[in-house]
Amino acid sequence: MTRDLALTSVLLVPFLGVIGTLLLPERLRRPFSFLVTTLVLAAVGALAVSLRDAFRYEISGWGAPLGIDLHVDGLAVAMLLLTGTVAGAVSAYADGHYRDGSSQKPAAGFWPLFFGLWGSLNALFLVSDLFTMYVCLELMTFSSVALITLAKDAQALRAALTYLMTALTGSLAYLLGVAILYGEMGTLDWTLMSPVPGDDPVAWMALSLMTAGLIMKGALYPLHFWLPGAHAIAPAPVSALLSALVVKAPFFILLRLWVQVWTDAPYASHVLGALGAGAIIWGSFQAIIQERVKLMVAYSTVAQLGYLFLAFPILETAARTADQAARQDAWEGVIYFALSHGVAKASMFLVTGLVVQATKTDDLRSLRGAAAHVPAAVLVWGLAGISLIGLPPSGGFIAKWQLLTSAIRFGLWPYAAVILFGGLLASGYVFRVLWYAFLAPDGSSAPKARVPAVMVLAALFLGTVIVLMGIRTADVFAVLKAGSPFPTVGAP
Amino acid sequence: MNALLLLSSAMAFSLAALGLWRPAEPFVQRIYPWVPAPALLLGWISSRQAGGAESVTRFPDLLLGVTVGLDDVGRAFLILTAAIWLLAGLYSRRSSMSEGQRRLFRFYFLATYSGTVGLTIAQDAPTFYAAYALMTIGGYGLVIQTRTQAAMIAGRVYIVVGLIGEMLALAGIILAASGSTGFSTREIASSLRTSPSGAWGFWLIFIGFGTKVGLVPLHFWIPRSYYWAPLPAVAVFSGAMTKAGILGWLRFLPPTESLSDSAVILGAGALMAFYGVFFGLVQTQAKTALAFSSLSQMGYPTMALATLMEPGAALERSTAAIVGYSLHHGITKVALFLGLGLLVQSRARPRVRPFVIAALAFCSLALIGFPWTSGAYAKALLKNAGAAGGLWQTVASPLMTLGSIGTTLLMFRFLLLCVRGDHSQAQPARGWISWGLSFAGVLLGAWLLPLSLSLLGIEARPRPSSTESLHMYIPVFFGSLLAAALTHRIWIKRSHLTPRPFDTILQGVYKAVWEDFPRDMNQLTTVVAERLVQIRRRLGIGRRAQRAVEAARRLHTSWALGCALFMAIGALLWAFFAGGAP
């Protein structure tokens, strides 16, 4: 019983939060948003703990064609957990960010959009039919575009417009694909969809349209041009949300479709793999030569997304092998990578915000001597960097290990090489920042402003989450095992 | 008993260290010459004990399992070393040295002593090697005692050759030890015969310890070091430390019963003997002449070692020959070197001078092997050492006669230089008592040597009477004396020819390796670095790459290209989906 209550509250409470923060007077807004955040977090926690096996839930009892059905399995709950953690940390950070007098942006606009984004994401991860996914996707895009415009300067508007245009194109392509698929399959519920017949040209059209649209929205390599501008301009908490969560939604849908719906597309997955490898190389290279920290982190997002898209060829070849355990490993590795990248990227953007707040500019040279001034920020940057590079005490290492072993097991040597080389490239830009941070401060650097404690605490919280994900891996895997597409014999 | 011996060697080293501590200096200064006395006493007592039964005590935890004990050969060398160090110690206490020099001399004297004594009582390879290394390092301090530039170079030559010799010996020992069950010298010697790498091990050990004895190609440190070291140190070097090399041979080289081995060693011994004589004759200083004479005298025990290797060799007779000759040479050489110091001292008191010269003459006679001296007995032992009808028996008499002729000429040269030559490096000293004791040893040598050999249990065949070879030496002796008298006028004038072939080579190598090569290398690296920087700047690699990347980035963010790419990827995906169809 509690499971259903938790499920409904996960969906509805954020939208209540949107209405509440819009209507309530200034004074009450902060405690109210605090209350809503804790409620949603509690619900997600309850759901994760109570999850035994994948189950289906019709909202308010209506059947499939009319009502909206929810399909709750390990992957969905994991993404919910990720969204919860990142949103929780960002809300704490934003509270400090906007309360501090220095930032000229009024807090009013942030909270409603924040909860709108959170609600749409939660819904997207849970619904089982493609059309509702489209609706959530649009809702998410509008709230994130509006969040970008909070930066209130001309550049932010131009970046937001570019983002809006590309996102709309992507969504329309996705909608067209869904419509064609509906004509073919007669149902929109991906759990009920039978595997797509391989030789039907109309089905190919639908699939390629949907995939291209989602790639555009997920900023995969050649179509990533809108991301750096948008993420670098937005204020720190917003860019954290964008990089950690918003780009993951299209990937989530692609993962659902490619792994659980159409299984016999052996060559197409390698297109995605090749584009992913390109993303890693180009993104990292661009990140290394950037002069502004926020742009660097944005390009690093482009690079790390490449890793995610490497997963498709690996999972594709995994699907064709008989060894269930190996497929389960690959599947868990991909999701773990998404989770660890989310947390690491969010903490990196929060830390960048801290540094910008302290030194008033995000130019790399102004970071000189930051290790002495804001040690906690540099420590969290280090931890996040370690996770991106894939070094031990972090979640990133476990994910990289899983991907690497799966790549080797299925003989995909080029992808294994790219995974390893990507790590080295990532260390290029991570340690470039540390270079300046550890440099002894000479007289010239500007006097550093004091940074509110709650913002540092938020970053530290994410830092500890990164390390915990590197050590306490068993619990997260337990969640992932529930309802995985490759049920291993011994699965709990 | 053996534990006491090891204790005495360790005590010597700790006393040396104590000597450096300022408050304890007067106490150490007073007793340091008497440090060898207990070892001498213990050696003598052990020879009297129940026929000197072979007792070995083991300290399993020390180093790699230290075993200490005395066998006949070890006891003989122990007594010889202790006696020589005692005499040299007493002599050095009376010799003129500045306060700082005295403190350092004392430290290195005692350190080298503890190494040399440790050497004689060590029964296992690691301890032997440890003592040998300590002796070599300590010897360095003695060589550079005067601290002049030339002494420093001599010290460097000494330590380089010493280390090379040590490393070669260590390699040989390791090769042998890998095949043998344990590390005791006897096991290693026997494994040299059996293990496949035996030949390598044999020759490495022979050459390694040979550097200390003075094998010719590696001998060039001897004249240089003896020349610059103070007299007591030189007495110790020639008397005791060369014998350490010989003890190393006796401990580790098994009788290999092979004609080729004994022939090679015989050749090396003969080469040493005649090389020493030839270059000794052209010396302008008494001290260096004596140094070359000890180099040539060391050739004879090497020949005796060759007899040990002959097929069917009589082991006791060869060992007796080696030990006998070492004892004789040790005592005589100490008497000669210390006598040289007194000769310089006696310039001030002309009355004593003729007596000193007479004594030196007698010691020279002993060295030549004149009848009724210990030299004659030692040479006799050497003559009948080889196997019946073996290689040594055939070649012994001509070799020995040539040898004695050479030595006679060399010693005559030495006496001439004593009388007329300059003694810049022979420091005067008033060590009359210690010199008197050593001269007594030489004087009574003919009687003392055979007695001590039999007491030490090194049984030679019934003692050859010292008169027996009388008929053979007298004509040789007088003939060479006559020749020397006739031509001595020529020698004195043409004596500028000093042997410097090896030293110059070494100097050249040293200068090249240490000074020239690093300078050129540093220049090379700086030039290459500058060239690289120029090339980079001229090509402007940095700027061009920057512009290219900027252009690519702008291209990427344009909206129109975005849509085009979007269409292309959609089509690509469609094609691949089609490609997937069966």
Place this chain on the structure above:
Amino acid sequence: MSWSFPVPLLLLITSFVPALLIIMLKEEQKLARTVANLTGAILKVALVAYVAYGVRLGEKFEARFPLISDLEMVLRVDDISLLFLALSSILWLVTTVYAIGYLEGSPNRSRFFCFFSLCVTATMGISLSGNLITFLIFYEMLSLVTYPLIVHRGTEKSLRAGRIYLAYTLAGGTLLMMGTAWVYVLAGPVDFTAGGSLHPFVEGDRGSLVAIFALMMIGLGVKTALVPLHGWLPEAMVAPAPVSALLHAVAVVKAGAFGIIRVVYDVFGAETSDRLGVLAPLAALASFTILYASVRALYQTDLKRRLAYSTIGQLSYIVLGTSIAGPIGTLGALTHLVHQGVMKITLFFCAGNLAEELGISRVDQLDGVGWRMPLTMAAFTIGAFGMIGLPPVAGFVSKWYLGMGAAAAEDYFFVLVLILSSLLNAAYFLPLVHAAWFKSPSPELSARFEARTHARWEISLLLLAPTMTTAAFSLLAGLFAASPYSPLGLARMITRGAYLQ
């Protein structure tokens, strides 16, 4: 007496908790920081002693934590790990005392000591690791944690050294990860077992085994500074003395050598790697490194860089010993692991003392230093003699067994290499000792000798005492080598275990 709390984890905590405590402390809280440091160090040494006693009685110490699907993090104390545990815990205590003395009054000490303790935690982890994945995790953490120590001074040069260090070690780490993943795919989660566990695969996929071995050797070779991969070590000499003492004599470089020993003996197994024929090229590379590093050391004018090149040479002894087939070679390698650590840390301490007291860092400034700082130079002489391999210092014992191992395996070339390198060691160490004791100082130098920071002792006791203790260790380890409690005794116990099971 079985503890409920796994002892190996306790070993890690004794240096992890102080690290967390110290990072909290402000710069001024000197006493609190020293107390945290020293209690952690002393507790660790006591624990290692307890563990050593326990292992001697045959007690098993093991802690397993689930990591990924069937892979576990295993922390286990066996003979080989005991050797490395003892070495790093004792030397960490000594170096902590030294660091406290050395960094008196310099900035960011809290940060320094925090990463210093983290570095030792990583080293403990490496020695305790029971399988390849645990080893990899701690191996990579070690590279990360040592970076802030190298760049501690924050100067342009030290950051450049830090960058080079990271470039090498991260690349090495990636290759090692590739090797480890490949082994996992090939043979599943494999623990370190005495005879190695890859022998069933020799016939089947010989090629991939050789590739794995090569990848691992390059990965580990970076930290062992085998020749093509040694560039970072001389550069990292810019770090303060305690860092170069602990890192480049004990923690970092030994992690690489220890890794090679683990991989060759406990993953592949001596016989398998012999059959694969991979040991010969490794031995050849090690020999080349020994000679190359010794020759390069001859021409270094900076004292610490010369010590760095000497470390590169000495490390390859361990690799050479490992790659020579047969128990004696292993015995030599294991003993040299400990002996070289103790001797080299003494030399680095002396270099630190000279730099701290007299501001000397070049080789030609050593004339007559012996009489101004007798105790430090005496320790330096003991260390130098040990490096050359003169008895009774510890270096002789390990060179003796390495030589015997080579001779027993009939590789006379390696005996020649050992002898040649001993002479080269003499060639670049003896001139220093000679200059210190036998030369008189130039006027400019003697002016420098006048400034005395301490009336009674030649340098503050905090710097002198550690140097003396490590010098005494290297002397005792050599003098009482044959006793069962000496490093040689411990190594003998290991080789008996590894070969006769």
